[in-house]
Amino acid sequence: GIGIGIVAAPSGGGARTGTAANIASSISRISLRAAVVGSDDGAVRERDDADDDDDDDAPPSSSFLFDRRRMILRRGVPLAGLAGLAASAALRPPPAALAANPMTRDLATTSANNDLENGLLESRVTENVLSPPPYGLEGSDVYYPPWFAGVWTVDSITSDVRAPCGPQLFGGNATLAAARREIGPDGALRYRSRFVPGGGGGGGGGGGSGGSVIADREYNVREIVRASMGSNAIVDVPLATPNKLSCLLSPAGAGTLLTAELITLARRQETIDSSNFHCSEVVRQIVAPAGGEKPKTSVVVPGASPPPPSSGGGARAAPLLKEIETASLYTLVSPDRVQCRQRSATFLLPSQQDPIAYQLWQMSRGRPIDVRFYDVTYTKVT
Template sequence: MLLFTIKAVLSFCLIVLFLLASVDAKAGELSERLAHFPQWEKLTSVQPATGDLVYPEWMAGNWQVTSTLVDLAAPLAPDIVTPGFEGNRQQLNKPVSFLVRFVKERSPVTKLKFLPWSNNKGETLVADRAFNSLNLARAYLGDEAVLAVKVDPDSPNRQITFLRGDRQLVSIVTARATENTSDGKFITTEVFQQLFKGSSRPYLNSVESTTAYQQLSTSNPAIEADQVTAVYLSPQDPNYFTAGSRPVALYRYRLEFFPSQVITTNKE
């Protein structure tokens, strides 16, 4: 059960998740996708992930995030249900809080013309993925269960979560897209492969996380987000062809961002 719990809850960070050149989705596709939950199939308009995901300037700084699972679905039940699905149902409507931060990063000059939010110093805003993922994982699993999170220095799209008992969760972002709506929402979608190592047989699956962020006129919260994480079977799974392009589990979260004055330091 721990395996599937990790897969569900790490989405937000893999999630508060990662572009140097934003890939625009077809007009309205991502917002329409969120509106039609849980009738989902795999996205086809995402592009291979390169570089890091750039966020709008209004997301800069330190935040206390409250994440609440508000809905979940197993579209292929009762024929196919992931072992951790019913266990995750216990998290419904139970808020979980943790710290995250978004930081400025120097952008390669050759990429600047593609970055809508790069400033005149050539900087862009990105998520501190190691910090965010570590805080999220520990909020759900406990400080003792999660040892560290490391991001590949050669690729911002690959990270490893080190768990107690010589277990690891390797997450690799493979594709993404973004969308800006007329009502001010910034929507991202990321597709990543997750490999859980440490059991007798490594387990691989594919996860898509789609999040719509919106800046509010208040500071309590200052940002809210609607997020859906979809879990798909890997080709190695015996039910892969039965599932086809449909997800086997869907989790919908409400995220609220409150300004934090806490001095954040990595807790590794």
């Protein structure tokens, strides 16, 4: 779902209670599972020298980058995927800026986004569109139809895992294989989610009315973290708003406290008819050890040169930055049952603090490095 209905999608090997890895897709599957459960227990696997048979497009070979890749993608920052969460109004940068970093957006309203036709989100999911999302922040929250109100038991099953940039940028052959082992009922995640009266209108696509409901973000975050990272993994949720979520985590096996922030950059919803509702959010995920210094700049200025290698010997690793689009297609099957087809796509961000991360971003060429599909069933509790 969204609206910090957080979607959880394990990102990479490791048990859901492992060091952590991807928190991000709101209410539907709480991109939390993708954000918290996305890494390999924090351990750096040895390079797999075997030829990869994956038919996804692989980036140009670079032994130096690939040897360092795992350290960048999994180093000290276990959570790699907080995805699907919240936001409110965006002005797209000029074409040149988008070419340099397509995911970057300023927080300002643009009427052009609201002119996009219904069906955009469905096409991005069913056709697995790999370009960055064309919409901006079109509403102050995701406003769900009235039939979403209440408490639900959510069963989320991974149906597919893809590596558009090849297994190397995904995290390696072993990481991709581990992620694909989550496919099917045996890897299902069960948790509860709650939707409450929203009392306001929604964004584009005809959504939003006096009877709309919104995700109970804090409740949903706590539930998804417990389900995916361990019953005692959630320490505190100091902030849970449509545009930003902050939480303090202690994932089972991590051995340290982590701060996780999800900042909403884009949001869109489409009311197709009385039984079908589509929504999507793009969030920036920032995960770092508690007390660690947050990055002053998360994105490289378009046209700027890569940052020079750091000369510091004992500096703390920079927080891992990713942007995640989570699109959800909901269908009301009966008053007590909702089916959802969901896709999460994780994009790398360039970093002014880490030259290797910058080069990995260049290699991705604006495509997502990790795409996952989920079949999600909501069963009404109350």
